[in-house]
Amino acid sequence: MPEPHSPAISQPANGGVRVVLRGVRRRFATGVEAIAGLDLDLAAGSFVALLGPSGCGKSTLLRLVAGLDRADAGEVSVGDGTTRPSIAYVFQDPHLMPWRRNLDNVALPLELAGVPVAERHEKAREALRMVDLADAADRYPGELSGGMRMRASLARALVIRPRLLLLDEPFAALDELTRHRLDDQLRALWIELGMTVLFVTHAIGEAAYLAERAVVFSRRPARIVADRTLDLPRERSFSLRADPAFAREERALYEALVRGEAA
Ligand SMILES: Nc1ncnc2c1ncn2[C@@H]1O[C@H](COP(=O)(O)OP(=O)(O)OP(=O)(O)O)[C@@H](O)[C@H]1O
Ligand SMILES: [Mg+2]
Secondary structure (H helix, E strand, C coil): CHHHCCCCCCCCCCCCCCCCCCCEEEEEECEEEEEEEEEEEEECCCCCEEEEECCCCHHEEEHHHHHHCCEEEEEEEEEECCCCHHHHECCCCCCCCCCCCCHHHHHHHHHCCCHHHHHHHHHHHHHHHCCCHHHHHCCHHHHHHHHHHHHHHHHHHHCCCCCCEEECCCCCCCCHHHHHHHHHHHHHHHHHCCCEEECCCCCCCHHHHCCCCCEEECCCCCCEEEECCCCCCCCCCCCCCCCCCHHHHHHHHHHHHHHHHCC
């Protein structure tokens, strides 16, 4: 197995923010009720995996937390409410601009924020280093593998040093080895950067491997059918996947998903 990634970071971590949802409800104009009164409290700096049946409201929840959509009722608060913390969102599709080299794709959020070119390139290079893509700074998305594109997308999220990182099935389209490698990188980055991470996945093993806590949703409208603190060591490596403790967590999540489907 490849070594878990350990980059040298020159900037201090910003620290994760707490995310609180109270009585959140989202009903679309079509009449579809995606979320009907949800309470969820994510501790600052936690890594939480979110599982649930297809169409239950996971992406809707991420969009609400990201501020890309508004709840019809209830409250979503991110951070202490005084300043708007930096939030990054990673989609299943890397969404890279094909005509921009990696460096300029990764620098895009800073460019949009008006950061001068030398500074944004320096930060983009650092973000590329974090995901082991330093050598590919001048390459274009079309010249990259799927896993490399996903890492570039992750670098673009990290370039703003988010205090909250939202990921929506980011590695779902990748082969298993690449996914495991990215799981290790993401977990190492979480430990290093100290941000809060909310990770949506359909893969039970991925949820158990990555997170400290897993929340399982029922079918739509989403309700919480399980909320588990995973009883696993902080240091995770490939051997954990064969550990009985890991199998226990996977089984508990599997059973919760089955309950959620039937609910
Ligand atoms: N903008 C929208 N307008 C109307 N309905 C929507 C909209 N966005 C989502 N929905 C509906 O809300 C429900 C929840 O959708 P959402 O995308 O949150 O599910 P999900 O849990 O992310 O599913 P998946 O695991 O397949 O990605 C679905 O029935 C979906 O069709
Ligand atoms: Mg979704």
